[in-house]
Amino acid sequence: MASGIKDKVVIAGMGCSRFGERWSSGPDDLMIEAFTEALADAGIERDRIEAAWLGVFFDEQSTGKSPLPMSMALKLPNVPMTRVENLCATGTEALRGAVYAVAAGACDIALAMGVEKLKDTGFSGLPERTKGTFEDLYLPSSTAPGAFAQLASAYAARYGYSMPELKKAMAHISCKSHENATRNPKAHLRNRITEQQVLDAQAISYPLGVLDCCGVSDGAACAIVTTPAIARSLGKRDLVSIQALQLAPSNGVEMGHQSWDGTHTLTTPIAAARAYAEAGIRDPRSAIDLIEVHDCFSITELVLMEDLGFSDLGKAPHDVMEGRYDRDGAIPCQIDGGLKCFGHPIGATGLRMAYEIYLQLLGRAGDRQLRGRSGRGPSIGLTHNLGGIPNRNVASVSILGLLAA
Amino acid sequence: MAVEASRACLEGAPGGTASAAAALDAIAFCSTTAPFADRDDAVLASAALDLPETVETQNLGASLRAGTGGLISALHRSDGARSLVIASDARLTLAGSPQEMTYGDGASAFLVGPKDDTALATVLATRRIGSDFVDHYRMQNHDFDYALEERWVRDESLLQLVPQTTAALLAAAGCRPGDVRHFALPAGTATAKRIAQVCGLEEARRDERVLAECGDAGAALPLLLLEEALEAAEPGDLILAVGIGQGVDALLLRAESGVRRGPAALGRALAHRRDEPSYVRYLSHRGLLRVDFGMRAERDQRTAQSVAFRKRGAITGFQGGRCSRCGTVQFPQARVCVNPECRATDTQSPHRLADSRGRVKTFTEDWQAYAARPPYVYGNIEFAEGGNLLMEVTDIDAGELQVDDAVRFVFRIKDDDRARGFRRYFWKATKP
Numbered sequence: 001m002a003s004g005i006k007d008k009v010v011i012a013g014m015g016c017s018r019f020g021e022r023w024s025s026g027p028d029d030l031m032i033e034a035f036t037e038a039l040a041d042a043g044i045e046r047d048r049i050e051a052a053w054l055g056v057f058f059d060e061q062s063t064g065k066s067p068l069p070m071s072m073a074l075k076l077p078n079v080p081m082t083r084v085e086n087l088c089a090t091g092t093e094a095l096r097g098a099v100y101a102v103a104a105g106a107c108d109i110a111l112a113m114g115v116e117k118l119k120d121t122g123f124s125g126l127p128e129r130t131k132g133t134f135e136d137l138y139l140p141s142s143t144a145p146g147a148f149a150q151l152a153s154a155y156a157a158r159y160g161y162s163m164p165e166l167k168k169a170m171a172h173i174s175c176k177s178h179e180n181a182t183r184n185p186k187a188h189l190r191n192r193i194t195e196q197q198v199l200d201a202q203a204i205s206y207p208l209g210v211l212d213c214c215g216v217s218d219g220a221a222c223a224i225v226t227t228p229a230i231a232r233s234l235g236k237r238d239l240v241s242i243q244a245l246q247l248a249p250s251n252g253v254e255m256g257h258q259s260w261d262g263t264h265t266l267t268t269p270i271a272a273a274r275a276y277a278e279a280g281i282r283d284p285r286s287a288i289d290l291i292e293v294h295d296c297f298s299i300t301e302l303v304l305m306e307d308l309g310f311s312d313l314g315k316a317p318h319d320v321m322e323g324r325y326d327r328d329g330a331i332p333c334q335i336d337g338g339l340k341c342f343g344h345p346i347g348a349t350g351l352r353m354a355y356e357i358y359l360q361l362l363g364r365a366g367d368r369q370l371r372g373r374s375g376r377g378p379s380i381g382l383t384h385n386l387g388g389i390p391n392r393n394v395a396s397v398s399i400l401g402l403l404a405a
Numbered sequence: 406m407a408v409e410a411s412r413a414c415l416e417g418a419p420g421g422t423a424s425a426a427a428a429l430d431a432i433a434f435c436s437t438t439a440p441f442a443d444r445d446d447a448v449l450a451s452a453a454l455d456l457p458e459t460v461e462t463q464n465l466g467a468s469l470r471a472g473t474g475g476l477i478s479a480l481h482r483s484d485g486a487r488s489l490v491i492a493s494d495a496r497l498t499l500a501g502s503p504q505e506m507t508y509g510d511g512a513s514a515f516l517v518g519p520k521d522d523t524a525l526a527t528v529l530a531t532r533r534i535g536s537d538f539v540d541h542y543r544m545q546n547h548d549f550d551y552a553l554e555e556r557w558v559r560d561e562s563l564l565q566l567v568p569q570t571t572a573a574l575l576a577a578a579g580c581r582p583g584d585v586r587h588f589a590l591p592a593g594t595a596t597a598k599r600i601a602q603v604c605g606l607e608e609a610r611r612d613e614r615v616l617a618e619c620g621d622a623g624a625a626l627p628l629l630l631l632e633e634a635l636e637a638a639e640p641g642d643l644i645l646a647v648g649i650g651q652g653v654d655a656l657l658l659r660a661e662s663g664v665r666r667g668p669a670a671l672g673r674a675l676a677h678r679r680d681e682p683s684y685v686r687y688l689s690h691r692g693l694l695r696v697d698f699g700m701r702a703e704r705d706q707r708t709a710q711s712v713a714f715r716k717r718g719a720i721t722g723f724q725g726g727r728c729s730r731c732g733t734v735q736f737p738q739a740r741v742c743v744n745p746e747c748r749a750t751d752t753q754s755p756h757r758l759a760d761s762r763g764r765v766k767t768f769t770e771d772w773q774a775y776a777a778r779p780p781y782v783y784g785n786i787e788f789a790e791g792g793n794l795l796m797e798v799t800d801i802d803a804g805e806l807q808v809d810d811a812v813r814f815v816f817r818i819k820d821d822d823r824a825r826g827f828r829r830y831f832w833k834a835t836k837p
Contacts (some may be wrong), residue, residue: 138832258791
């Protein structure tokens with residue numbers, strides 16, 4: 001039985017660029033912005049990095065293939081490097097590569113970088129792309145909001161909510177994230193909005209309006225990871241360790257088998273169960289202090305509260321309206337604004353989530369710092385990505401925690 | 406339309422779709438607006454109908470008599486073959502033209518074979534006359550018909566050729582005009598009345614629902630009118646059907662007891678209507694108005710033809726797979742069974758889903774995606790026999806679809822590759 005990743009690898013430093021419509025910045029600028037911060041945070045020289053992973057999703061839209069854009073932008077000393085892509089879990093996949101390399105003893109210090117430059121597409125929303133040569137022959141030319149919006153129609157029917165009731169809970173989710181982002185200087189969208197504005201917003205894909213959708217942003221985030229011993233040798237006292245890194249990809253059931261009811265993501269509970277086991281968590285509701293989930297759309301965040309085990313099946317709208325996931329609730333969700341407002345540069349997103357958990361656990365989150373259940377700050381956080389669409393996706397669940405001294 | 410008319414025809418045949426399709430020897434696709442100038446549209450229709458590749462295929466066009474010509478050719482086969490004759494036309498008309506007011510799109514399909522006691526009708530005589538009378542024309546690579554003066558066409562052609570042809574036809578069959586109970590004549594009310602008088606057929610019934618509600622469907626019109634006559638006919642009634650286009654085709658038929666079965670496909674198709682109140686949207690939908698569909702419409706729709714051929718059973722024939730071990734039906738057919746409790750390898754055989762019924766599991770109305778007629782509606786559809794597919798829902802407006810709605814499946818245009826001039830087809834869900 002494998003022992004898992006828990007506490008074998010810690011974060012030496014992290015960095016995250018400002019997210020947003022960075023018209024005057026290219027992917028190299030964004031990577032350098034995140035990397036400079038991470039390097040200073042880690043307190044190491046660039047040449048101590050022995051291996052690196054670059055996560056980019058829409059390579060055809062910005063950087064092109066391979067990790068060379070990072071190697072050339074950062075002028076790293078020809079260290080082993082790989083470009084990874086795992087849909088919206090791409091940033092987390094880069095982190096996984098770096099963490100596993102350190103855990104394996106293949107290197108002492110590794111870099112995980114995620115970047116996405118979406119705003120050179122020429123239009124709002126995500127770029128159009130092929131779904132595969134066979135898939136293009138039969139799958140609808142759907143959009144991301146259209147794929148996720150279907151969760152809402154199925155959820156409302158299955159659990160007996162009227163669409164206005166469900167839309168109200170979805171609006172609460174969006175407002176909460178906007179409220180949280182007002183405290184985040186790096187966030188893409190920092191304006192307050194009202195539930196009525198969400199409900200009145202321009203229709204995108206029934207029942208989603210434009211304010212149910214996350215920002216389409218440029219940005220980069222990165223992590224420098226190492227062993228606990230090396231981190232201590234760098235003079236670090238409080239250490240954030242990786243407690244779990246789990247993935248669960250679809251295997252065709254949601255697309256082709258009648259057993260999936262279309263109300264939830266099939267893969268998230270699988271990844272979450274593995275992550276809780278790897279981290280030794282029995283009751284996530286009491287053990288986890290804050291969560292960063294893949295809120296690409298308001299309805300996604302709502303059903304994920306159930307998929308991750310924080311709400312009972314069919315009860316998330318109730319818990320959302322009660323404020324359980326608000327800033328002052330029992331389990332704050334998207335304390336940095338989430339994909340909704342921090343933004344969603346796809347390749348960077350998983351690392352951006354880890355960045356926020358890292359800052360919160362170290363008490364460095366500024367105006368948005370949480371006090372945690374004990375009042376002494378949070379000690380364990382969860383990140384979640386859902387790459388793809390509910391019909392076929394990759395779910396990732398990661399758990400980061402303060403390493404016991 | 407050709408596939409839809411054919412499916413309705415086969416479904417209405419004694420024994421239903423499967424046995425009617427299995428007994429087919431040949432199909433003919435008759436149209437002046439076939440989608441491809443060089444690609445066998447009849448083969449494409451045959452594949453969509455999931456017919457064996459051994460079925461003989463034939464394409465007829467170039468004249469509005471293509472439909473009646475195909476029917477007569479099939480009737481004259483002496484080898485006992487059973488043929489499916491499909492006539493289908495979708496003619497473009499210039500905005501503001503008289504044709505815009507009178508043309509319609511439609512398709513009709515007839516199953517033709519040796520006489521048996523289930524027949525709707527038997528043919529007594531046929532006649533074809535060619536005459537290079539240019540009442541209208543459309544050259545290759547031109548989109549629109551050029552039509553000449555109706556009064557000249559009526560006086561110099563229709564009132565001459567139709568009576569000559571019908572008189573010869575009736576004489577050959579040993580019948581008199583007064584014996585004919587139904588006159589299926591592709592002409593507007595006033596002209597048809599004049600022709601009927603000259604032919605001595607003014608007592609015969611002329612149904613006008615097709616012309617009023619669908620319009621002049623080109624090569625399909627004579628067959629649609631014949632369908633309409635058969636729906637009204639009693640066993641024993643004589644029906645005279647005419648096709649017109651650089652000549653005249655005429656068929657004399659006798660309705661048989663099969664008409665009591667109710668050939669109701671036409672009535673169903675006309676009743677399944679949807680009004681388009683926006684003229685601008687109509688023009689846009691016909692490609693007659695340049696509309697800014699946004700950058701999403703720039704998406705490359707190139708077809709990997711090697712994939713399309715390898716997967717033709719799934720894409721054109723709408724075949725999924727059925728696992729011989731657990732019985733699970735799935736789309737597409739795969740090497741490994743999708744049932745998480747089974748996952749057996751190489752246990753699936755083709756299972757056609759086109760005639761299945763479906764249930765809406767999830768759906769959305771997408772206003773962001775490119776759609777020729779927004780919103781783009783799609784969702785997860787669960788098949789009655791199991792299996793699930795994320796697919797487009799068509800012929801529907803915003804607010805009309807609900808979770809749990811029942812759907813059926815239709816063969817439709819999937820994408821147009823404007824860069825390479827290729828059109829591809831797949832199946833869509835629609836409300837029954």
